[in-house]
Amino acid sequence: MNFECTALNEVLVKGVDPGHLINVTVVEDGGEEIMRARMDGVIIATPTGSTAYALAAGGPVVDSRLAVKLVVPLAPFSRALVPIVHPYEIPIKVLTSEVAHILCDGIVAQRGAEIRIVPSDKKVRFVRTRQYRMYDKLFRRLFIP
Secondary structure, eight states: OOOOOOOSSEEEEEESSTTSOEEEEEEETTSOEEEEEEESEEEEEOTGGGGTHHHHTTOOOOOTTSOEEEEEEESOSOTTOOOEEEETTSOEEEEEEEEEEEEETTEEEEEEEEEEEOOOSOOOOOOOSSOOOHHHHHHHHHHOO
């Protein structure tokens, strides 16, 4: 079954049963394996989404001027598994050992065991009413009580 969803922040692929790990494999369209492990799920985040769920799951903050995506394992069984910064324009597939929930920006979009994530042609323009300084804002939100 094919479906489409557009996400500004992230796509989350997670197991249906919260108490059960799933096998997750992430591969590039060309076939190169990026990640394979048992975990609760995986977050594929844009730079905009890097300061939300992906950060809470242990991923880095990505400067919004970079054309990359994050591949962040969610509660992996192995502590050796780390988040990966991956080129935005290269499509990836997420394969799971069983049917998983697929959420786009927090909204359940579908259930499946193979998900293809491709860059969108759509562009988002933000209207700013005052000067935006990403690092100042990040510092204020994360480090000053």
